[in-house]
Amino acid sequence: MNTSQFISKNLDKTIEKVTFTWQTPSNIALVKYWGKSNPQIPKNTSISFTLNNCHTTTSIEFEKTSKNTVVDFELFFEGKKKDDFKPKIAEFFKRIEKYCPYIFEYKMIINSENSFPHSSGIASSASGMSAIAMCLMSLEKELNPNITDEFINKKASFLARLGSGSASRSIEGPLVVWGNHPEIKGSSDLFGTKFPYEIHPVFENYCDTILLVDKGEKQVSSTVGHNLMHNHPYAENRFKQANENLTKLSKILQNGEIKEFINLVESEALTLHAMMLTSNPYFILMKPNTLEVINKIWQYREENNSNICFTLDAGANVHVLYPNTEKTEIELFIKNNLAKYCQKNQYICDNAGLGAKPQ
Ligand code: PMV
Numbered sequence: 017m018n019t020s021q022f023i024s025k026n027l028d029k030t031i032e033k034v035t036f037t038w039q040t041p042s043n044i045a046l047v048k049y050w051g052k053s054n055p056q057i058p059k060n061t062s063i064s065f066t067l068n069n070c071h072t073t074t075s076i077e078f079e080k081t082s083k084n085t086v087v088d089f090e091l092f093f094e095g096k097k098k099d100d101f102k103p104k105i106a107e108f109f110k111r112i113e114k115y116c117p118y119i120f121e122y123k124m125i126i127n128s129e130n131s132f133p134h135s136s137g138i139a140s141s142a143s144g145m146s147a148i149a150m151c152l153m154s155l156e157k158e159l160n161p162n163i164t165d166e167f168i169n170k171k172a173s174f175l176a177r178l179g180s181g182s183a184s185r186s187i188e189g190p191l192v193v194w195g196n197h198p199e200i201k202g203s204s205d206l207f208g209t210k211f212p213y214e215i216h217p218v219f220e221n222y223c224d225t226i227l228l229v230d231k232g233e234k235q236v237s238s239t240v241g242h243n244l245m246h247n248h249p250y251a252e253n254r255f256k257q258a259n260e261n262l263t264k265l266s267k268i269l270q271n272g273e274i275k276e277f278i279n280l281v282e283s284e285a286l287t288l289h290a291m292m293l294t295s296n297p298y299f300i301l302m303k304p305n306t307l308e309v310i311n312k313i314w315q316y317r318e319e320n321n322s323n324i325c326f327t328l329d330a331g332a333n334v335h336v337l338y339p340n341t342e343k344t345e346i347e348l349f350i351k352n353n354l355a356k357y358c359q360k361n362q363y364i365c366d367n368a369g370l371g372a373k374p375q
Contacts, residue, residue, distance in 0.1 A: 019206065022115045022171050027159040030080070036154035037075035037375035040146040041067045042138060043185045044224055044327060044335050046281050047261045048288040049194065051245030051254070055111065056181050057205050059245065060258035061197040063265060064182070065222060065337075066189030068369030070132045072140060074147035075375070078122040078155055087113065089124040108145065108179040115175065116152055118159060132364060138226065139238070139329060145179030146172065146186035150372050172372070173207035181242075184208040190222070190368035191215065191269065199263050216272030221340040221367050225350050228362040229305045230332035236292075236299045238330045244295035254291060258284075274339065278317075278325040281337065285328040292330075303332040305357040310334065312357075316349055324349070340367070 043064040051059035081088065087109040091098050105126070109119055128147065132138045149172040156171075157163055169187050177184035177194070184207055185192040191211035193200045202209045245251050261280055268277045292299050306328070313326050313336065324338045324346050336354070338346045347365065355361040 019115075019174075022174050022206075024116060024118065024156055024160065026162065027118055027156070029159050029161070031078070031155070031158050033077070033079045034155065034158060035075055035077040036151045037073065038147050038150035038154070038372055039071050039073045039375055040143050040150055040186050040372040041189070041369050042070040042072075042132075042140070042143045043067055043182065043189075043192065044329065045182065045185075046284060046327065047258055047265055048284050049181055050242065050288055050291055050330075051248075051251060052181060052242050056177050058181060058195040059251070060255040061193060061195030061200070061203065061262045062182075062185070062258070063191060063193045063211065063262060064185045065224060065368045066186065066192060066371050067224060067366045068189075069366045070130075070138055070143065070226070070364060072128060072130050072143035072147045073375060074126060074128040074144070074151060076127075076148070076151040076155075077125040079125075080121060081123050084120050087119050087124075088122075089126055092125070092127045094129045095127075105148070108148070111178040112152075112175050115171070116156065118155065119152070122155075133228075133231070133362070138228075138333070138364075139180075139182070139331075141180035142176075142183040142186045145183035146176040146372060148179070149173070149175040149183070150187070150374075154374070169372075170207050177207060187372050189371040190220075192371075193262070197259060197262055199266060211266075211269065213266065213270050215269050218272045218274055218339050218341075219269055219277075219368075223336075223338050223340055223343055223346070224366045224368070225336040225338075225347070226364045226366060227309060227334040227336060227350070227354055228358045228360075228364070229309065229334060230303045231359050231362075234301060234331055236301065241292060241295070241299075241330060244297075245291065248291065248295055250291065250294060254287065257287070274323050278323065281327050282325050285326060288330070289328060301331050302328070306332045306334055309336075309354055309357050312353055316353070320345075322346065 045064040049062035
């Protein structure tokens, strides 16, 4: 795999002090990534809707210093110094230093905040890592003005992936594929690629209401979960199934077969959790209210001939997916019938978005 294309070159300019700010979104996978090899290479292809309202805003102030041997940075989250987040970011810098050697030449002050409530159970690693990656690429563009926007997005996704796999899908939108797949032009294990075919209008501005069923810290991190796919009895079949589902979903997204979309997306969500239930050690991230909500969604769909469906992340929260044309009635259903299963009745209304935005 050609990673040398991402080693920065021709960094001729000198920049003394500069600040960049980016807003980058979270994303929700339709075909799930679960299982990887080193360094952050997915075992199967995944695809996600980029979100719009759930995002991280990060600014990095870069100040030139003499060349350091360790990356020098400070981290503030929502205005407060956050030393407990530092090891994860330090590890990220370690993984990317080969591709961005200039990070040794700057002191970085990182200020970050999320649009969604802290510890809402919404993974902030995708939006958080992609925002840092975009700020680094803005600096790289200053140092080498010849790099193109296309290269910036590709390398930002490549860098973000090294922080958190799913973060590779948070640079562009509304649909991003990550992982090499023979039927998706331009797809790669190294970075996310915008879904390259025309999307049927039914999937435009697709809605995702995130029901905050459980806002607590996950008992099992996704790192541990991914690792449990090594020696998992169903792993090989699962990776094969995911790649086949991507072939099917690619066609569905183009032809607008929404009933097939519902079937595939819900099956993917339950399969992800089935992998957790059948890992050794096994674990359960769903909560009783996750199942209550799923049953209510099925009942509503049946009774109203609706196109509502759900997907799940690695947690108890439920993402309720539906076409924009059904927004009014489904939002009413959520408010009246599903909000009660959420902690403090909290949920977040979101929809597919277009990716990273400079601030
Ligand atoms: O990016 P990670 O390592 O946190 O893994 C995320 C995996 C899932 O969110 C469960 C699925 C996905 O494809 O986003």
